[in-house]
Amino acid sequence: MNTENEKAYVLHTRQYRESSQLVDLFSRDFGRLRTVAKGARGKRKSGGHQLQAFTPLLLSWRGKGELKNLTAVEASGNNAALHGEMLYIGLYLNELLVRLLPEHVAHESLFDRYSDLIAQLSMSSDPEPLLRRFELSLLEEIGYGLDMATELATDRPIEAGEHYYFTHDQGFIRFDAVSNQCKEGCFAGEHLLAIAADDYCSLAVRRCAKRLLRSALQAQLGERPLLSRQLFHQAKVPVNKAQDD
Amino acid sequence: MFGPVIDELIDALRCLPGVGPKSAQRMALHLLDKDPRAAGRLSTSIQQAVERVGRCQLCRMLTEASVCEICANKGRQPDLLCVLETPADLFAIEQSGSYRGRYFVLFGHLSPIDGIGPEAIGIDQLLQRLSDENIKELILATNLTVEGEATAHYIGSHAQALGVGVSRIAHGVPLGGELEYVDGGTLSHAFTSRTLI
Ligand SMILES: [Zn+2]
Numbered sequence: 001m002n003t004e005n006e007k008a009y010v011l012h013t014r015q016y017r018e019s020s021q022l023v024d025l026f027s028r029d030f031g032r033l034r035t036v037a038k039g040a041r042g043k044r045k046s047g048g049h050q051l052q053a054f055t056p057l058l059l060s061w062r063g064k065g066e067l068k069n070l071t072a073v074e075a076s077g078n079n080a081a082l083h084g085e086m087l088y089i090g091l092y093l094n095e096l097l098v099r100l101l102p103e104h105v106a107h108e109s110l111f112d113r114y115s116d117l118i119a120q121l122s123m124s125s126d127p128e129p130l131l132r133r134f135e136l137s138l139l140e141e142i143g144y145g146l147d148m149a150t151e152l153a154t155d156r157p158i159e160a161g162e163h164y165y166f167t168h169d170q171g172f173i174r175f176d177a178v179s180n181q182c183k184e185g186c187f188a189g190e191h192l193l194a195i196a197a198d199d200y201c202s203l204a205v206r207r208c209a210k211r212l213l214r215s216a217l218q219a220q221l222g223e224r225p226l227l228s229r230q231l232f233h234q235a236k237v238p239v240n241k242a243q244d245d
Numbered sequence: 246m247f248g249p250v251i252d253e254l255i256d257a258l259r260c261l262p263g264v265g266p267k268s269a270q271r272m273a274l275h276l277l278d279k280d281p282r283a284a285g286r287l288s289t290s291i292q293q294a295v296e297r298v299g300r301c302q303l304c305r306m307l308t309e310a311s312v313c314e315i316c317a318n319k320g321r322q323p324d325l326l327c328v329l330e331t332p333a334d335l336f337a338i339e340q341s342g343s344y345r346g347r348y349f350v351l352f353g354h355l356s357p358i359d360g361i362g363p364e365a366i367g368i369d370q371l372l373q374r375l376s377d378e379n380i381k382e383l384i385l386a387t388n389l390t391v392e393g394e395a396t397a398h399y400i401g402s403h404a405q406a407l408g409v410g411v412s413r414i415a416h417g418v419p420l421g422g423e424l425e426y427v428d429g430g431t432l433s434h435a436f437t438s439r440t441l442i
Contacts (some may be wrong), residue, residue, distance in 0.1 A: 087398060088395065088398075227357035228358075231363075231395070231399060
């Protein structure tokens with residue numbers, strides 16, 4: 001099967017044999033898939049140097065087996081490069097997609113959101129809400145969307161002033177002072193409603209969304225932690241900086 | 246096909262970059278038939294190298310001493326440190342003859358998807374050096390790939406927190422390059438890092 005000029009992003013590349021690269025793609029119509037770019041390393045002519053993450057590309061590939069051969073690489077549209085902290089965010093997004101998206105399943109609307117997000121990140125000074133929206137749609141796409149308006153078990157609406165537990169199998173459960181001992185780890189109803197309304201103005205809502213999505217994503221990721229999250233934390237800077245010697 | 250010992254040799258030769266089954270077979274037959282003395286020398290030197298070569302304590306470069314020749318060379322500028330991804334990058338810079346400071350070789354770059362974080366490429370060791378030594382300028386010469394840029398940013402921000410001056414190698418239009426044929430990404434880099442003349 002031959003595919004021509006398919007909209008795609010590189011999620012990850014890895015050296016393959018001496019001069020080739022294994023390229024994990026997120027394509028609009030074929031979802032996540034793995035291709036090989038033969039002779040891509042070091043040769044500018046073949047366009048291999050353009051196989052970089054966060055660059056909108058038009059790719060062509062062919063092959064019958066699991067591993068397709070990339071045949072053409074073309075940049076498509078604006079080259080919105082990510083810099084600094086935004087690069088970490090980009091690596092985080094790609095790690096999420098590689099870990100959570102099944103292969104060969106198209107996710108057109110998620111692809112479009114990803115594409116918009118990358119373009120926005122390159123210009124944004126406040127990426128947090130953008131990131132939360134994407135995480136929510138990613139969970140939705142893979143079948144684990146969060147319902148922040150209703151209690152799943154009782155069908156009661158989520159209400160401001162109440163507190164809720166989040167469980168991976170039953171969604172939100174209202175905190176009950178009599179039967180539950182401890183309010184810790186609960187989410188405030190008004191924060192959940194704000195997230196549902198896509199309103200991230202308040203710092204408390206942002207904190208709530210971050211904690212909630214981390215927990216919801218971790219349930220799908222399993223035990224293995226996301227390594228890209230480490231980059232956001234301050235590395236252990238050695239103490240006693242030597243005095244002028 | 247040739248018996249277990251020869252087959253094993255052919256198979257072993259295939260670990261070399263660019264060596265497929267055909268050329269491995271040719272190499273094995275050449276060593277055994279045409280040049281058995283060279284084969285003996287090759288086998289001794291591989292064994293010696295594997296036993297003796299380790300990493301330099303200071304820059305992580307491959308060396309048979311505890312400190313490599315470049316780090317031990319008093320003639321090299323001690324307050325200039327250049328961070329690289331691979332030993333091949335080091336050879337390339339040394340051959341260009343344009344740099345007289347010392348190096349730090351990461352042997353890779355940050356790659357969360359492959360499970361490679363800061364410690365796996367020695368960044369904690371590098372930061373320790375920046376903290377212990379009096380380094381005036383840290384030159385980040387990682388590749389101009391997404392991972393290379395992320396690695397440079399990570400090291401750069403932590404080095405700055407330690408009060409060390411940080412620079413990134415320039416990138417843009419190659420020597421002898423015609424603008425018409427340079428891709429958009431490279432051109433945009435060339436414009437953002439333009440210099441006054
Ligand atoms: Zn050294």
